[in-house]
Amino acid sequence: xxxxxxxxxxxxxxxLILDAAVACLVSDGYAGASTLAVQARAGVSRGRLLHxxxxxxxxxxxxxxxxxxxxxxxxxxxxxxxGAGITDEAERVDxxxxxxxxxxxxxxxxxxxxxxxxxRTDEALRAALRPQERRLRVAIRGVAxxxxxxxxxxxxxxxxxxxxxxxxxxxxAMAYAFExxxxxxxxxxxxWQSMARELLED
Amino acid sequence: xxxxxxxxxxxxxxxLILDAAVACLVSDGYAGASTLAVQARAGVSRGRLLHxxxxxxxxxxxxxxxxxxxxxxxxxxxxxxxGAGITDEAERVDxxxxxxxxxxxxxxxxxxxxxxxxxRTDEALRAALRPQERRLRVAIRGVAxxxxxxxxxxxxxxxxxxxxxxxxxxxxAMAYAFExxxxxxxxxxxxWQSMARELLED
DNA sequence: CACGGAACGGTCAACCCTGACTGCCAGCGG
DNA sequence: CCGCTGGCAGTCAGGGTTGACCGTTCCGTG
Numbered sequence: 426x427x428x429x430x431x432x433x434x435x436x437x438x439x440x441l442i443l444d445a446a447v448a449c450l451v452s453d454g455y456a457g458a459s460t461l462a463v464q465a466r467a468g469v470s471r472g473r474l475l476h477x478x479x480x481x482x483x484x485x486x487x488x489x490x491x492x493x494x495x496x497x498x499x500x501x502x503x504x505x506x507x508g509a510g511i512t513d514e515a516e517r518v519d520x521x522x523x524x525x526x527x528x529x530x531x532x533x534x535x536x537x538x539x540x541x542x543x544x545r546t547d548e549a550l551r552a553a554l555r556p557q558e559r560r561l562r563v564a565i566r567g568v569a570x571x572x573x574x575x576x577x578x579x580x581x582x583x584x585x586x587x588x589x590x591x592x593x594x595x596x597x598a599m600a601y602a603f604e605x606x607x608x609x610x611x612x613x614x615x616x617w618q619s620m621a622r623e624l625l626e627d
Numbered sequence: 628x629x630x631x632x633x634x635x636x637x638x639x640x641x642x643l644i645l646d647a648a649v650a651c652l653v654s655d656g657y658a659g660a661s662t663l664a665v666q667a668r669a670g671v672s673r674g675r676l677l678h679x680x681x682x683x684x685x686x687x688x689x690x691x692x693x694x695x696x697x698x699x700x701x702x703x704x705x706x707x708x709x710g711a712g713i714t715d716e717a718e719r720v721d722x723x724x725x726x727x728x729x730x731x732x733x734x735x736x737x738x739x740x741x742x743x744x745x746x747r748t749d750e751a752l753r754a755a756l757r758p759q760e761r762r763l764r765v766a767i768r769g770v771a772x773x774x775x776x777x778x779x780x781x782x783x784x785x786x787x788x789x790x791x792x793x794x795x796x797x798x799x800a801m802a803y804a805f806e807x808x809x810x811x812x813x814x815x816x817x818x819w820q821s822m823a824r825e826l827l828e829d
Numbered sequence: 830c831a832c833g834g835a836a837c838g839g840t841c842a843a844c845c846c847t848g849a850c851t852g853c854c855a856g857c858g859g
Numbered sequence: 860c861c862g863c864t865g866g867c868a869g870t871c872a873g874g875g876t877t878g879a880c881c882g883t884t885c886c887g888t889g
Binding site: 452453454455456457535538539541542543544545546550551554555558585588589591592593594595596597599600602603604605613616620 | 654655656657658659737740741743744745746747748749752753756757760787790791793794795796797798799801802804805806807815818822
């Protein structure tokens with residue numbers, strides 16, 4: 426039977442709408458993520474959207490939560506993807522840098538940037554974002570540790586290097602909002618790799 | 628006399644409007660920088676605004692040029708501000724890090740982030756931004772060189788360190804879109820300083 | 830089995846933004 | 860001195876967005 430319980434349908438609706446909201450955020454930006462755009466992309470009626478998310482603000486704040494989860498599962502996927510055995514240490518560092526760099530061009534990153542940016546001039550959104558990002562940050566750190574592996578993670582300089590890499594990558598990635606070159610060929614990659622290799626050598 | 632020539636009045640109008648546009652960009656974001664908001668902040672009539680900038684797009688693209696100039700003169704000011712003699716090298720590095728970090732919380736930075744972000748989903752804006760940012764980047768690099776001074780600039784690792792610092796700072800600064808702690812106390816500052824001191828010691 | 834309420838579908842008024850348009854005034858060239 | 864054009868004021872229609880507000884269909888429980 427196709428009969429779904431009421432709560433199931435409700436959960437489906439929310440997921441459908443939230444996915445669409447994140448997609449709108451990425452493709453059209455925060456301003457373009459109107460309730461009409463979201464409902465059109467989700468293929469739901471106005472009533473259905475407004476029933477679950479009474480205001481645009483609630484919708485987009487909820488989208489941030491949803492986004493956070495998406496982000497982490499994706500990050501975990503990346504982690505297992507690199508899990509495939511690489512024995513050489515320098516080689517491993519290089520691959521990790523490339524892999525982490527690539528995550529900055531997944532949808533969640535740009536959606537997050539849209540939200541960060543919008544939050545700057547939207548107190549309510551900012552307040553909703555703050556605790557969420559704090560939790561997300563430690564989760565991301567955990568995933569990063571798994572990507573790097575225990576050997577690298579144990580290095581005394583690892584925390585500093587990891588932090589420098591993450592923040593620098595974010596700073597560079599921002600420029601790709603208007604640059605349309607392929608990110609994989611960014612000259613910074615070689616810079617990060619050499620820095621990581623140098624600072625993390627045992 | 629208070630009589631202004633026609634071209635003078637025109638230039639005044641443009642400057643007035645562009646300043647207001649940048650201010651709107653910073654305080655209300657790209658989406659909030661409507662032509663009505665700009666004209667209200669500038670204290671000009673609708674006709675006056677639309678006479679000089681026939682469309683919102685042209686206005687905001689022009690604002691980016693204006694912004695770029697503002698950015699550079701401000702950066703130059705900072706450069707001369709630090710010009711005051713600091714003899715000790717390590718001390719000098721620390722102060723430079725703090726000074727550069729502080730520039731990330733001037734209006735031009737946030738206005739630039741608004742534009743970068745908006746450009747991601749706006750092809751016309753992106754195309755207008757690209758060459759401008761390229762020019763701006765080399766200009767900023769020149770100002771940075773003047774801030775660091777010839778001795779540091781001559782260090783073989785300087786280009787790498789400078790690039791890492793700039794990008795990392797930008798990445799960290801983004802988080803202050805929703806964090807409201809004072810940036811000067813950010814723990815990354817100490818990290819940057821120690822890295823710069825270590826990598827730039829002769 | 831009835832019935833209260835959750836989960837919708839669809840419409841509507843109010844609001845805001847943009848750019849076009851008309852009209853006016855004052856420098857400035859002839 | 861005069862007409863003309865640049866610079867500007869104020870209004871307006873058109874389009875888009877939001878959230879309130881109806882009605883309707885069933886699920887789930889007493």
